[in-house]
Amino acid sequence: MIPISFNYKKASSVDEALSLMTDDAKILGGGHSLIPALKLRLNSVDTLIDISKIENIKGINDNAQSVTVGGGATHASIASNSALAKAAPMMAEAAHTIGDRQVRNMGTIGGSIAHADPAADWPAVLLASDANVVIKNKTGQREVDIDQFFTGFYETALADGEIITAIRIPKTAYNANSVYEKFKQPASRFAIVGIAAAAEMDGNVVKALRIGVTGLAEVAFRPMEVEKELIGKELTEANIDAALGTIANGVSVMGDHYASEKYRTHLAKVYTKRALLRLK
Numbered sequence: 001m002i003p004i005s006f007n008y009k010k011a012s013s014v015d016e017a018l019s020l021m022t023d024d025a026k027i028l029g030g031g032h033s034l035i036p037a038l039k040l041r042l043n044s045v046d047t048l049i050d051i052s053k054i055e056n057i058k059g060i061n062d063n064a065q066s067v068t069v070g071g072g073a074t075h076a077s078i079a080s081n082s083a084l085a086k087a088a089p090m091m092a093e094a095a096h097t098i099g100d101r102q103v104r105n106m107g108t109i110g111g112s113i114a115h116a117d118p119a120a121d122w123p124a125v126l127l128a129s130d131a132n133v134v135i136k137n138k139t140g141q142r143e144v145d146i147d148q149f150f151t152g153f154y155e156t157a158l159a160d161g162e163i164i165t166a167i168r169i170p171k172t173a174y175n176a177n178s179v180y181e182k183f184k185q186p187a188s189r190f191a192i193v194g195i196a197a198a199a200e201m202d203g204n205v206v207k208a209l210r211i212g213v214t215g216l217a218e219v220a221f222r223p224m225e226v227e228k229e230l231i232g233k234e235l236t237e238a239n240i241d242a243a244l245g246t247i248a249n250g251v252s253v254m255g256d257h258y259a260s261e262k263y264r265t266h267l268a269k270v271y272t273k274r275a276l277l278r279l280k
């Protein structure tokens with residue numbers, strides 16, 4: 001389908017993009033969620049402000065305490081980044097599973113988390129990593145803890161007109177020991193269920209654990225009862241099975257013609273177990 005007509009402006013800096021922002025304008029990142037939505041007329045917009053050519057939000061910087069991923073970094077650039085592969089291997093694993101080559105080359109991490117599709121991969125990974133989201137607006141800059149970022153079905157803590165300029169991934173022992181497991185929708189490759197898990201181990205025993213779940217509920221979340229249950233324990237099959245009963249506690253599980261609520265909950269347990277058994 002053809003979208004309703006709109007104006008198009010290309011920004012060469014974040015400040016320029018912010019100055020172009022009006023109530024009826026929208027940011028265009030890689031366009032791999034927004035353009036399909038416009039074509040299907042699920043969304044309409046007066047002006048698109050293209051930020052895809054702003055170089056200083058596309059990079060990935062290896063700092064002392066964190067790796068800073070630009071809001072405009074593509075999935076493909078994250079998949080091939082060596083600093084992230086060491087600091088948070090689940091990032092590269094997840095990036096490789098997103099869509100196809102074209103989607104990975106165009107789509108961005110900032111666009112993905114701003115869109116907050118309940119089946120997207122980054123929300124699970126960033127929740128597991130304890131990331132911070134760096135956001136710019138016309139009056140300055142703020143940082144939002146990832147645990148406060150995803151607020152509902154396609155809803156986030158972003159206010160109208162704000163731009164995600166970076167995501168900080170802390171360099172922690174648990175992020176260095178992290179994995180991503182996903183059961184893909186075979187056509188779109190979105191997650192029916194996606195599980196990111198990051199653990200700091202003290203010998204064979206879990207010292208710190210963060211798990212991010214996507215695809216299961218209307219918003220990505222951390223199953224905190226499962227995390228707590230496994231602290232101080234070995235990641236044996238028996239301990240994991242005993243902890244997984246609470247994985248869907250407190251969330252509204254999604255179901256559709258492809259995967260019912262019961263099947264999705266079952267998959268969440270199977271894929272969380274797979275992820276946890278891979279942690280060292």
Ligand SMILES: Cc1cc2nc3c(=O)[nH]c(=O)nc-3n(C[C@H](O)[C@H](O)[C@H](O)COP(=O)(O)OP(=O)(O)OC[C@H]3O[C@@H](n4cnc5c(N)ncnc54)[C@H](O)[C@@H]3O)c2cc1C
Pocket residue numbers: 026027028029030031032033034035036071072097098099100103106107108109110111112113114115117119120121122162163164165188189190191
């Ligand atoms: C065929 C196909 C398969 C896909 N498979 C997967 C998959 O397996 N897993 C997965 O997770 N995703 C998948 N996607 C989605 C893909 O990852 C998108 O790239 C991503 O969701 C959106 O990023 P974008 O840069 O394209 O954002 P856009 O489509 O440009 O924008 C999406 C929304 O975010 C806003 N936005 C964009 N950038 C910013 C920013 N920096 N700051 C603030 N707001 C911003 C826009 O205004 C818009 O509201 C798929 C998409 C397609 C078309």
